[in-house]
Amino acid sequence: MTEADMVESLIYTKPGSLTHVGTHYCPGCTHGVAHRLVAETLDEMGVREQTIGVAPVGCSVFAYNYFNVDFAEAAHGRAPAMATGLKRLVPGSIVFTYQGDGDLASIGAAEILHAAGRGENITVIFINNAIYGMTGGQMAPTTLPGQKTTSSPLGRDVETQGFPFKMCEILAQMDGSAYVVRRSLHDVANIRKAKKALRTAFEVQRAGLGFSMVELLSNCPTNWGIAPAAALTWIEEHMIPAFPLGDYKVHPAAAAIDKAR
């Protein structure tokens, strides 16, 4: 082996859009994967210094600790409204919200629907893990029929507790939506697809095409009571059948952006 062969070549580093702090997320939680994908995307687009994130209330309430970008911490469910104010008053910025299912689909249902309806030029990262994580595992709007949570201890009974909200399907109906897709974080192949979708979503915002959202099917080993590896399998076996992966709304110009890349 020559000396030249021994020069270290760094091929994998922490994205500049992430800070150097320890995580507060539970072992095996996919929030860390989602954070990294968003940060890599901002790095690759060279937009870190013009980006403003909006954190929700939920496990990712502290998202601003991890992203090396300007950040606001919104009231529960109001991130799309807050993002509207930010984007309109800093027109050259890239504004994204990062919201869980309780935040986005329950208490913030009106705000997300109307942000999409206005074609608000923001990007929404929607973490759907079918449960309230931070408050300790209560039923979410996306909890599956029959799924046991602390507030549906016998399993979600659709007769009395309603049906799961399919937010991509709902928001794709809005004329203001430019890009609405669902991906999953349960394995490497799907993580790569999620990354690609995030890039498209942010590019859609940069091109001013309107509202963009990437729903990421995620896990909650702690509150599901399932070990991390098995929790990934649970996404595949239980969540994907209820929340089919796919592209629900793709503006023709968004498709062109994708193709050009």
Next chain:
Amino acid sequence: MAKELLEGNVAFAEAAIRAGCEAYFGYPITPQTEALEHMARRMPELGRVFVQAESEVAAINMVYGAASAGARVMSSSSSPGVSLMMEGLSYIAGSEVPAVLVDIMRGGPGLGNIAPSQGDYNQIVKGGGHGDYRPIVLAPATVQELIDLTVLAFDLAEKYRWIVIILADGSLGQMMEPAEMPPMRPVRPIRERAAWALTGAKGRGPNVISSIYIDPAKEEVFNYKLVDKMRTIESQEIRLREILTEDAEIGVVAFGTAGRIAQSAVKAARDEGIKVGLLRPISLYPYPYEAARRLSQRVKSLLVVEMNRGQMIEDVRLATEGRVPVNFYGRMGGMVPMPDEVLDAIRRVHAGETVGLPGVLA
């Protein structure tokens, strides 16, 4: 600039524009909708931001976002709509971003009606949303004062990084009277926004706007910071008007529209030889306790007039410390007292009667 005949709602909206307001977020609600309509036309015309939000909840959170970007921003609403904004106001207070809100009060509780009222005093002046904070509250009695206080509101909001609420009622919002507009101030460019503003972390570390302090010890430190801020506000920003109080034996205390009506009654009572004067608090927070205390030391009795069941009267009593009887005359539910009614109350107090509502007696 010359005086024009201006409607209150349009007047404060245009005054905000003149004060450099860059964005308005609101939701239609009577009796303040003309303000939203004025903004809907004027703001885009000037290249500024207008959004009709899906609710008052969303409107105040849009204000929160825009304020976090360091912009001059406002909303306006009326009582039921303002109730919906309490969550957002608490977050705005908890993250110390400047914001201006106008509440054109109407009759309540509940859906109530669309007639003038002062029933929001407790909600607005005593803090409204959860947590330890009090916004600056300014109560105009004329359209001119509404204009002037709106301009002042933006300056105070930025000076203290705090919420400033203009508390007026439906009669002032709907009333037309001659008033003069201030000159147009330029809108501040983004590059001149405050150092804390969220504009993208270019050439600096990230800024964070948040109201969360998960460690109670740090939250307490933050609360002490707010205590200091509010102490400064209490020492610097008290505003009031006193009329004929020098030799008064009866002191009338009333704010906003009730203050204006009381002023007519005070003058009429003077014509009858009754020595009566008026204290009209303009800043409701900070409340002019000292002026009320001094007045209570000079007069034989006080008469509080409000368009509610008696809300500000608690502050008057606090200042009076039991020195003199505190009488009350009020109308509720959207009813506006006539000057004659107040005059009659003054006469009764003068005659030594106790005037008050059951449960709100002196």
